[in-house]
Amino acid sequence: MSLQTENKPLSSRSVLKAHLVIKEALDRALKWGLVQRNVADMVDPPQPTKAEIKV
Numbered sequence: 001m002s003l004q005t006e007n008k009p010l011s012s013r014s015v016l017k018a019h020l021v022i023k024e025a026l027d028r029a030l031k032w033g034l035v036q037r038n039v040a041d042m043v044d045p046p047q048p049t050k051a052e053i054k055v
Contacts, residue, residue, distance in 0.1 A: 012048040
């Protein structure tokens, strides 16, 4: 799955932050009894890539 804005892919850090927000929201919904399980726990979070620094 590729998240894009204006034909430009999001950075891996942005995808990781989106995953964390979704996971936290589902954790809260689970605590409140609105969902049976947190499906975000079933996937591996994306790993951000380190940008190459040119000096």
